Amino acid sequence: MPTLLVFGDSLSFHGPDGPKPSSEPRLWPNVAAGLLGVQAELAAGFGWTARDAYWSLTGDPRVWSLLPDTKAMVLAVGGMDTLPSPLPTYLRQGIRYLRPDRLRRLARQGYLAAQPWLARALRGRPVALPPALTVAYLDRTVVAVRALMPDLPIVGVLPSLHRASAYGLVHTGRDRAVPLLRAWSARAEVPLIDLAELTGEHVLSGSGNPDGIHWGWAGHDTVGKAVASLLDPLAA
Numbered sequence: 001m002p003t004l005l006v007f008g009d010s011l012s013f014h015g016p017d018g019p020k021p022s023s024e025p026r027l028w029p030n031v032a033a034g035l036l037g038v039q040a041e042l043a044a045g046f047g048w049t050a051r052d053a054y055w056s057l058t059g060d061p062r063v064w065s066l067l068p069d070t071k072a073m074v075l076a077v078g079g080m081d082t083l084p085s086p087l088p089t090y091l092r093q094g095i096r097y098l099r100p101d102r103l104r105r106l107a108r109q110g111y112l113a114a115q116p117w118l119a120r121a122l123r124g125r126p127v128a129l130p131p132a133l134t135v136a137y138l139d140r141t142v143v144a145v146r147a148l149m150p151d152l153p154i155v156g157v158l159p160s161l162h163r164a165s166a167y168g169l170v171h172t173g174r175d176r177a178v179p180l181l182r183a184w185s186a187r188a189e190v191p192l193i194d195l196a197e198l199t200g201e202h203v204l205s206g207s208g209n210p211d212g213i214h215w216g217w218a219g220h221d222t223v224g225k226a227v228a229s230l231l232d233p234l235a236a
Helices: 028-036 050-059 061-069 089-097 101-121 131-148 172-188 195-204 217-235
Strands: 003-008 039-044 070-076 154-158 192-194
Touching: 003 028, 003 050, 003 061, 028 039, 028 070, 028 217, 039 050, 039 061, 050 131, 061 070, 070 131, 070 217, 089 101, 131 154, 131 172, 154 172, 154 195, 154 217, 172 192, 192 195, 192 217, 195 217
Parallel strands: 003 039, 003 070, 070 154, 154 192
Antiparallel strands: none
């Protein structure tokens, strides 16, 4: 069956009460795929940035196997790139490897407690991935795919908004990233869906997940319909 291939972060598989299997029909990739008459295939993970999407495309044999049947692609990454990340990514992700278990738990608790304070104190810097690198990895992904499938419709996203206490309610990185993403979109001819425009009120009003960053089913439905509406004429 023709495939809608989605590279995403947790917004692509996290519902109003936690993460869901990728087959959950209310998730926006499946909403979009249903409207387009295709099936969704999701390559995603918690906190994925544009760099993770590129690594998935170039390093995951399962993704390679999906490409021949792919009718359209969504690069639904770049939003987590803009979130405050007081520790460098390799140190933050390295906490999981600490031993013994008690040390790992203490390190994680300490980081989670310090993160909101540091996000406010440092005014949202550094971010998980600098905007110039986000653009670079998105561009590498598009170039790699178009080398194999030059006519494949590809769309991307502009970052969502959040009201997450875990990030100190700080999201200054979005304002710095959006102009670069728009400029890249024009150069690469990759249309962008503005997730903040679609889900901002949903999130900021408290209608989404209590964590203040992920969406409820209404948000997923809105995004899925927007993706399908944008892709339908491109994939015709």
